[in-house]
Amino acid sequence: MFKNEYSSKLLSGAVESLSTLPGVGRKSALRLALHLLEEPTINVEKFAKTIVDFRNNIKFCPQCNMLSDDGICPFCNDSKRDHTIVCVVESHSDVLSIENTGQYKGLYHVLGGIISPIDGVGPADLKIKELAERVASGLVSEVILALSTSMEGETTSYFISRQLKPYNVKLSTIARGVGFGDDLEYTDELTLGRSITNRQPFIF
């Protein structure tokens, strides 16, 4: 075999770079690289420029930490949204997932992670102090905790609830239960148990 499994250092470099992307193995990376080869040079340069521009120029909203092109984000800036409700999430993509439901018209607060001692993430690494300050301002009446149900998520929810205790704010958490279209047979016991405990009035 060759020293270089791809016959070209340039190809090998491109494959290596592309395979650093999450979910992209060496085979997919090779396919992506060969695809780029079929594109006009100008398109590949534009592709690279868009990504670098994004990385270099993206801002974080000073209020909620959501991605923004410039200063305050469009959510916090939208007077039609309910500014008294704040939904606390772990990541930027969680905001986009909730937005996609079209069911929520309040504001957000992106923690930027969850408390995880094993990964060296403590409360000070997250935007928890900023959340407490938002609540302390007195403009927020309800905080919805939409963190994961993992040990770390529960710990983070608990920690936040303690931090917000001094303030007169309603704390809630998103409903857990059997998903629409899910089979009871394949639902884990914790979820199914919780869905029975938290049963809702049947509307007919």
Add this chain to the structure above:
Amino acid sequence: MFKNEYSSKLLSGAVESLSTLPGVGRKSALRLALHLLEEPTINVEKFAKTIVDFRNNIKFCPQCNMLSDDGICPFCNDSKRDHTIVCVVESHSDVLSIENTGQYKGLYHVLGGIISPIDGVGPADLKIKELAERVASGLVSEVILALSTSMEGETTSYFISRQLKPYNVKLSTIARGVGFGDDLEYTDELTLGRSITNRQPFIF
């Protein structure tokens, strides 16, 4: 909903760029973009530079059309390989697939596609003339056709065989048959039929 589904034009631009990659939908593109956000700026710039360098500086071997950093490719340049056998393939990735088997020590010839009137690809768009010239030089004793068994692949193989007819060169094609580990029950009839017609002596 917002005019901009991602709350940021920069994010939306990055997602759009990333989703032009084959096999990357908008959801994966978002995941890739948010991943890049967690990487240091310098890494993202290096990532982009590697890709643009690859696209701008990659060369094609003047003999076999394989990817090369500079002039003649490492296959054609390797005196340990058998320069009298040439394996004709459709794409650069086919060369890498065959190399991965470790079973072939001859040279290659990358056509850059197959004849496909429906896609507007004719013989002149492929490196068929160059193949004929290599054979005409008298240095090649065998040409292996390793094209797909589609209508287009068969047409291309036939066209090449006609082009090479004037020269005293052995023409062969890769063996078709039941794959290792494949069940006879699930093998298509054409393949199974061919594997019986082309049966091999059993060595014991």
